[in-house]
Amino acid sequence: MSDAASDEQSPEAAAAGAPDDVDAEPGRLNLGGSGGPAVSEEYPLVVENLRKSFGGITAVDDASFRVERGSLTGLIGPNGAGKSTTFNLITGMLEPDAGSVTFDGEEITGQKPHTIANKGLVRTFQIARELQEMTVLENMMLAPKHQRGEALWRSVTPGFRGDVIEQESALLERVWEVLEFFEIDHIAEEYAGNLSGGQRKLLELARALLTDPDILLLDEPFAGVNPSLERRLLDHIHELREQGYTFLLVEHDMDLIMENCERVIVLHQGRVLTEGTPAEIQANEEVIEAYLGGNV
């Protein structure tokens, strides 16, 4: 793990998309209709010549690709192709040996995970063990860390209590909006540890969305999810995509990728083997060979 991840906020919290201050760009979250992130550039995420080695293993080897705004883009590849390492490099969990990551026109290479998350590039993360002992609502309220209300001493500052109350009620309103959107408001008082695999995935996505990202990186969001919840999760993702959110998805289920993604990027041995539409990828001989050669 690089220095990039060793900040006062845990990488996990940062990767879960916890911003420094809930006041940052209040009200950007718009789940109701015409909203979503402002559309400024066609490719909000651009990865160029990214490289990362671990000892003698080159996990990511000169990888370049870009993700189109408002798309659901799949990042696939056989086991060990470098998908997780690529996610870690993009989100600041690892520092690349070479190459760059550009988000919304700004180079973010090597920045700290929480800095990147605050800019709107957010990765979902499994609910940590200690958070499983909290309710869904508590998990949601904790998602935006470093609220001003956390510092008890500051509550004696004149005029500060009013601010905190206002901030807390605005956060609560957003929390309910997101819980309702994901149809998990009825389990708000349930302990996260008691949720089914699928409900937990919904909560993970809800926590990430609460931070109002532009791009969401999803690492196998359907693992352990039953088919009906998987459908629900996919419907929510499509709905958010239509609102302008962008998704980059790592997923082993090829049928799911081919049926749901507009674009697919194929990694093989740390390199981008090819990219294209699902139909193009499915017809690509090199991809078929890479998968037959790999142990998927």
Ligand SMILES: Nc1ncnc2c1ncn2[C@@H]1O[C@H](COP(=O)(O)OP(=O)(O)OP(=O)(O)O)[C@@H](O)[C@H]1O
């Ligand atoms: N921290 C590490 N130390 C040493 N080797 C690593 C480390 N992380 C990844 N690797 C190696 O880098 C290569 C790429 O791994 P990575 O996990 O990124 O692939 P992946 O495509 O996500 O694989 P999978 O589909 O199996 O999860 C593999 O050979 C892996 O063993």
